[in-house]
Amino acid sequence: MSNSRMTVREIAKLAGVSVATVSRVSNGTGQVSEEMRRRVLDAIEKHGYRPDHLGRALAAGRHGALGLVFPGLSGPYFTELIQGFESEAVPSRASVHILCTHLRSDSDDQVLEMGRRVDGVAVMGGTISDETLLRLAKTVPVVVVAGEGPGDIPSVRADNAGSMLALTRHLLADHDLRDLVFVGNPEGSPDVSERWAAFRQAHHDLGIRPPADPVAVSMQQADGVLAADQLLGGSTPRPAGVVCANDEIALGVLVGALGRGLRVPQDLIITGFDDMPAAALVTPALTTVRQPVRELTAEAARLILRAAGQPGDTPAGGLVLPTELVLRRSCGCPAPPTGGTGR
Amino acid sequence: MSNSRMTVREIAKLAGVSVATVSRVSNGTGQVSEEMRRRVLDAIEKHGYRPDHLGRALAAGRHGALGLVFPGLSGPYFTELIQGFESEAVPSRASVHILCTHLRSDSDDQVLEMGRRVDGVAVMGGTISDETLLRLAKTVPVVVVAGEGPGDIPSVRADNAGSMLALTRHLLADHDLRDLVFVGNPEGSPDVSERWAAFRQAHHDLGIRPPADPVAVSMQQADGVLAADQLLGGSTPRPAGVVCANDEIALGVLVGALGRGLRVPQDLIITGFDDMPAAALVTPALTTVRQPVRELTAEAARLILRAAGQPGDTPAGGLVLPTELVLRRSCGCPAPPTGGTGR
DNA sequence: TGGTCGGCTGAAACCGGTTTCTGTTAACCG
DNA sequence: CGGTTAACAGAAACCGGTTTCAGCCGACCA
Structure with missing residues (x-):
């Protein structure tokens, strides 16, 4: 028993309540009586409802997603970078999009496109042009990893x-x-x-x-x-x-x-x-x-999440993590x- | 010159046209006179407007994104898998979300969550429980890579x-x-x-x-x-x-x-x-x-994209790619x- | 008994796009 | 010259959520 693709309005109808109440219950916000809550939870459970991320993100004004841009993937180094990034993003309920620019000619355009579907982007140094980087930074928080960005784009790199x-x-x-x-x-x-x-x-x-x-x-x-x-x-x-x-x-x-x-x-x-x-x-x-390879991207993710949380403030500056012989x-x-x- | 975060309605106002016209121009659909097109393109160019992916995806009823679920990332093998997947997804204008379940206890839940923000998911064999896999498959097309799925969930694996x-x-x-x-x-x-x-x-x-x-x-x-x-x-x-x-x-x-x-x-x-x-x-x-490591995920991406295109039909069956001594x-x-x- | 307050609910607006549907205008035809 | 049609523009509905705001109701108080 469980249809797919249910919507708030369907659940509301089934439970005999308003969509507002369904939303309140499924998010645990606002005041809802025990009776209502039970009815809604029953309907949600019975039909296997999960709120669609798009509607939610649209209403919230944030994508709940982070981007990570690579020149291309190869070997253990890049998997470490991804893991570091992911380890910070997931606890914040952000999903991780990746983009390998690799040999594609339209990569600058794709990076800008990514900027429209995520709350912030970490870009590996040397991956895309400074001009694109600056354009991107006007839209969403950007952090350059393992390299330095143009202007006052913040960066995280190792010594x-x-x-x-x-x-x-x-x-x-x-x-x-x-x-x-x-x-x-x-x-x-x-x-x-x-x-x-x-x-x-x-x-x-x-x-x-x-x-x-x-x-x-x-x-x-x-x-x-x-x-x-x-x-x-x-x-x-x-x-x-x-x-x-x-x-x-x-x-x-x-x-x-x-x-x-x-x-x-x-x-x-x-x-x-x-x-x-x-x-x-x-x-x-x-x-x-x-x-500290993982730490590079983990720190980048933290910077981005912070910047996405309080729009307007630029973290600025470059963070240089210590290395050890x-x-x-x-x-x-x-x-x-x-x-x-x-x- | 270029504000961030412009919307269709703002562009419409600036260009002195309706939002419908802006949408038509930015997508190249419908009939628009040269005069109108020019006015809209000017405004778009001048303010650096790019349509927000959320609104677009919401209206289109599809996320334009693919998921890829791993037990964890390590070494060159996984980067190959990611690249194969990406190489098929990007030309179809789909972005790639990744999720490493790694040691997290709530990974089954996170996979279901991913199912709400993408059009289809490829899951590495042995990553999540069969039960979760079946639940997920009720919502979006699912393909198991390098392993076999329960029920009639399609799979791609090597011989x-x-x-x-x-x-x-x-x-x-x-x-x-x-x-x-x-x-x-x-x-x-x-x-x-x-x-x-x-x-x-x-x-x-x-x-x-x-x-x-x-x-x-x-x-x-x-x-x-x-x-x-x-x-x-x-x-x-x-x-x-x-x-x-x-x-x-x-x-x-x-x-x-x-x-x-x-x-x-x-x-x-x-x-x-x-x-x-x-x-x-x-x-x-x-x-x-x-x-053919890359081909495993590339094929999985193709299956998913096809299934997402014509909802309702299950690709079914298991694809076994040849190997060579x-x-x-x-x-x-x-x-x-x-x-x-x-x- | 009348008034206030707080708890709870739902209608409606909103997020940013796309698309349908209606209407206007001009061109073309008999 | 009236009528049909094609080309184009815009108002409004819609996608699936969240949130504001107004209203209802019961409890409590004077």
Whole structure:
């Protein structure tokens, strides 16, 4: 027993009350006598009524939904971002819309369209044009994640530079390594751009010549394997160390190196960025930078929800979350005494 | 120049026309004189008007949105699923809502709630109770992905059994291996359950005793590393081969094995499932089963969109997409002649 | 007994669009 | 010149909820 698609008015008729009373009961607002409440609840229960979200949202003037815009999805990093966002949105009874701009040409338009069906949007840095971002921000609260927005659009990002400086300095000074290469595409995202810049900066600070160019590949494990093929494959002299833009690449490089019979860290050191779960577990454990990935989007969701709650105030400013250098075996540091791996 | 949150009525007033005319112009429907059209377009352009999705959806009686329900997000597999779904939804001007039930206790309720804000829902097999699934299906079209639904709820899944039978038979018969272990948790998802069953079936078919229990771990790379620790760590005799429930686990086991100095496939063979990009690239290349992951959700989206278009007809039936055994080096097969890796 | 107040209910307006239906105007025809 | 028709514009209804506002009724008080 339960028809689908019931409306307030039908329930009202069935229960012999007004629509206002049905609404009051189903929301628990206002004063309703016990007798009425029972009649309404009976009808709701009997017919399996659930209020339609559209009508409700229209009346409330809010969509009860949050948007999340990506350049494209790949690997564990993005699932972490989604989970962080979702974990904040759902308790606030907001649903999460996602949009991967990927290779689509009309993505700017689609982002604006999304702005009309949600209460706020988090956009990954470098995904859409500044102009579109500003237009969007006129309609709904916008937060840029892992990047900086134009104008006074608020942003949440991790401290890429600080830890990458420390990491590179550690390799150059403490381990006395030269001939480091950087694997990752600075054009691909603001994050990688900052990391590449810090990598070079650390060299300059110590008076060492950094490599002129990065090995520009994408951010997945397969790309790391390809980079390993290129770097360790043959003709060119082998570098002393490979500094990767993220852990996925680093694991790819690691597999490539081990598969070639190289020993890490004796023959080659490898570092990552993100501290994803596998980083601590592989042998050798991966030296990396811990970054609060979920927290990035969780914080963005909080900012958006707050801004959507009190329209008019701009949260403004950029939030920079701290990162932490995690030294493990893959950079040549000694393994921790008791089987632990730095987690 | 451009206020936010304009409405049809405001634009109508500014352009000196009726709301009906504005609607007609902004949708390109009906007959409108050039003069009127120009006036309306000017006003729309000048004030940056975009119709609100709620009003539009309410009037149209459809949400223009699709839901996608997950047990939780992790790794590349789920991003593939999302991308497949999105790739079908967006061209149909439907937005994509996601919901990770994860560890939340009220997930069944949230799925029903989602049913009120979208035109149809794809649910990963094993995510929510059959009862909730049936209730949901009374409201909107539902498709189960990678699993089977109760009643006549349509489903889209891959042929797990066929390829896993062939793979296991290949290992047992062609490579004459014994002492295989299966890594993956059959309780975790219908997919793994089918693979584990086929793994055992192949043993029985050849009169070989399969292992009594799988090594029950989750589906991420880190879990594979943990499984490697357990299997290769010490006391117990080393198995001859490790059949993994997916490629991520397999790559984890591979890293664990290589990190211990074992040679693959000489000392240990490893197989995966999914054929993710890295599988073909690692050394040794991974023997696995190619599965059309994106196509699973893309097909689900098509079914839903069709059903949402013509309400009343149930697509019914289960669609089983073919899979393909991909033999590479990691199972002991010879490397292909020309540097290729079976892709 | 009359007046006030508070609790409860329902009619109606409203949110922002789309669509039907009616009416006006001009063109075209016999 | 009267009549039919096509093209176009706008008023109003509608989608499914929420909320305001007015009104009814009983209790309480003077």
